[in-house]
Amino acid sequence: MSQQSSPTVFSAGLDIMEMYKPKPDRVKEFWTTLQDVWLALYGSSFPTVAAINGHSPAGGCLLSLCCEYRIMCPNYSIGLNETKLGIVAPKWFMSSMLGAIPYREAELALTSGRMFSTDEALKIGLIDEVASDKADAIAKSEKFLSQFAKIHPIARKLTKLNLRHSALEWMQENKELDLNIFISFVGQPIVQKSLEKYLEGLKAKQAK
Numbered sequence: 001m002s003q004q005s006s007p008t009v010f011s012a013g014l015d016i017m018e019m020y021k022p023k024p025d026r027v028k029e030f031w032t033t034l035q036d037v038w039l040a041l042y043g044s045s046f047p048t049v050a051a052i053n054g055h056s057p058a059g060g061c062l063l064s065l066c067c068e069y070r071i072m073c074p075n076y077s078i079g080l081n082e083t084k085l086g087i088v089a090p091k092w093f094m095s096s097m098l099g100a101i102p103y104r105e106a107e108l109a110l111t112s113g114r115m116f117s118t119d120e121a122l123k124i125g126l127i128d129e130v131a132s133d134k135a136d137a138i139a140k141s142e143k144f145l146s147q148f149a150k151i152h153p154i155a156r157k158l159t160k161l162n163l164r165h166s167a168l169e170w171m172q173e174n175k176e177l178d179l180n181i182f183i184s185f186v187g188q189p190i191v192q193k194s195l196e197k198y199l200e201g202l203k204a205k206q207a208k
């Protein structure tokens with residue numbers, strides 16, 4: 001459950017203003033912080049559930065994909081919509097999605113930057129359950145977690161971390177490479193132009 005300033009947003013993803021005209025003194029910290037959050041959450045030895053009580057685009061969707069189980073409230077949207085911004089979901093965003101939905105669904109979703117409604121997300125397996133509201137999402141999360149009381153904690157932890165091993169190992173070994181890809185990618189004029197257009201679209205939507 002994220003504690004957000006907007007009651008209808010679980011997480012709006014990365015701050016686009018950090019990628020639009022990025023400041024050289026901030027960009028490294030920005031990206032390595034995200035890498036570290038992913039490593040900590042995706043690689044957590046604890047069982048994790050995302051109670052998604054709001055829209056969850058891109059980085060927001062990624063946060064939920066780090067968890068083993070996703071419960072979402074109705075009438076929100078979720079997905080890795082990066083291509084809609086003219087950017088590319090990094091390899092580890094993609095592998096997080098592939099841990100939840102079949103390759104074919106992921107390919108269609110990622111290439112089109114599709115955002116799914118709660119019901120659509122349930123249908124493809126991007127979320128595991130629908131909750132009627134925030135309290136129900138918390139109750140369902142507790143129910144999911146309580147099943148592990150009967151499972152040996154070391155057996156559960158090693159099983160989870162073995163399943164996630166190759167993605168985690170890739171990141172641990174390639175943090176610097178991944179950072180350099182990010183910096184050179186967002187620095188391209190064509191990418192900056194796309195982000196500018198996307199931001200204009202957000203502002204125009206808000207002005208309506």
Ligand SMILES: CC/C=C\C/C=C\CCCC/C=C/C(=O)SCCNC(=O)CCNC(=O)[C@H](O)C(C)(C)COP(=O)(O)OP(=O)(O)OC[C@H]1O[C@@H](n2cnc3c(N)ncnc32)[C@H](O)[C@@H]1OP(=O)(O)O
Binds near residue numbers: 011
């Ligand atoms: C080979 C190459 C390999 C690798 C490439 C490397 C790197 C590139 C990949 C980087 C990965 C990126 C991940 C991301 O997370 S990108 C961010 C994606 N997020 C979005 O698209 C969300 C956009 N926002 C919305 O859809 C809506 O705002 C939302 C969240 C549904 C809420 O809607 P609503 O309540 O109606 O609010 P408004 O739309 O009116 O927005 C209010 C206000 O917030 C600003 N805003 C919204 N989201 C963001 C954001 N993510 N960053 C910055 N600002 C945001 C919006 O513009 C409004 O601002 P204002 O100042 O006008 O109040």
